[in-house]
Amino acid sequence: MKLWNLVVLGATLVLAGCTSTETATERNAQYTFPELEQVYSIDNFRMDGWEEVDKYTIIVNSRPRESYLFVLSGGLIDLRFAQGLLVTSTLGKVEVGFDTVSTPQDPMLKAQIKRIYRLKDKAEKEAIKQKIIAFADIEDKEADNKSTQ
Structure with missing residues (x-):
């Protein structure tokens, strides 16, 4: 037995x-976007603002008119309510697979940066946000269906 x-x-x-x-x-x-320009590091990185798209992605503004989409290895649930964002860097350089993102509320809970995409302009930024939001909506509906079964 x-x-x-x-x-x-x-x-x-x-x-x-x-x-x-x-x-x-x-x-x-x-969370792979072949239509975007993928970069593996950002030199002379200075964060000038950010916005959460979902728990796996954030858009970070650096310098005037320069934005990047960070795809994270794991979800940070408290991004939506975070007062700030902590991004590690070495000598001003942020690298894929090496640097992490966390929030001041929970700095020990970190997500590694899995991919970085350069966003050319506001139109590309809005288009990718809508695409990611559509993913999240599908995941939420699937989770609801599983919980009701």
């Missing part, structure tokens, strides 16, 4: 792992 319980537990853990990997793969595909 105990052996059977271990087999069932093992199978459950494997399925849960596959589900979370599938979700991460789907999210990775959603």
